[in-house]
Amino acid sequence: MIEGRGLSYAYGATTVVRDIDVRAESGRILGLLGPNGSGKTTVVRMLTGIVTPRGGRVLLDGRPLDSIPHRALARRIAVVMQESSGDLPMTVADMVMLGRAPHQSTFSRNSGEDHRIAAAALRRVGARHLADRIFVRLSGGEKQRVMIARALAQQPDHLVLDEPTNHLDIRFQHELLTMIRGLGITTVIVLHDLNLAARYCDDVLMLDEEGDVVAHGPCADVLTPGLLQGVYGVGVERLETTRGLQFLFHPLDAEPADRGAMPINARSDLSR
Helix, strand or coil, rough: CEEEEEEEEEECCCCEEEEEEEEEEECCCEEEECCCCCCHHHHHHHHCCCCCCCCHHHHCEEEEEHCCCCCHHCCCCCCCCCCCCCCCCEEEEHHHHHHHHHHCCCCCCCCCHHHHHHHHHHCCCCCHHCCEHHHCCCCCHHHHHHHHHHHHHCCCCEEEEECCCCCCCCHHHHHHHHHHHHCCCCCCCCCHHHHHHHCCCCEEEEECCCCEEEEEEHHHHCHHHHHHHHHCCCCCEEECCCEEEEEEEEECCCCCCCCCCHHHHHHHHHHH
């Protein structure tokens, strides 16, 4: 379990997160949701020790995060952030092998077991064929898969991902999130797509533009049309389907259904 109590953070004089509580329960997936600038990435940085909260504290299974040695923490939490991992001409295989570093002693060589675990991680994200490619020459989606494979190679019991579906096509978005659900480990994931959050997260924490918590709890309880309209400023229709919740969005000054939509053949004519 990862828990933040009374977390606050500011960049200079600008406060981006204000005295929030966040709790990712053991074995469950917590989605961090909210509009751009609401502080989701800052929360991730605090929960993983990348930055130190200005106020409050973070606990990992009840133990203060700042009391855990760096190497031990890296064996417990794997993090995939949005930013690039540098410009070194490193192969994909070597990049993923970095995930084994927390399990190795200083100056030790990669073992056969390390290679097996790294290869399995690449296969799991559908990127085994990229092993010999140079990482910086990959597409955005390929890089994203490789970074997730590196996180899996750490064999953590907590996984934290900041917008992992960026740059991924629709099919792989669903394949990736299905794979993450199958891990059965405590996961915190930042998402912009509310339909993906509703389908794959167990719980969600919703932030508003001021960095305040609007709601925190099970998806079905939090993701209501009224709450989403207030946070995002759009009209929302919530549908209950056999595969779970589905949301339709529209501008507040427009009708939910586009009654004036052109027939398909008319659209085709315009494209000629």
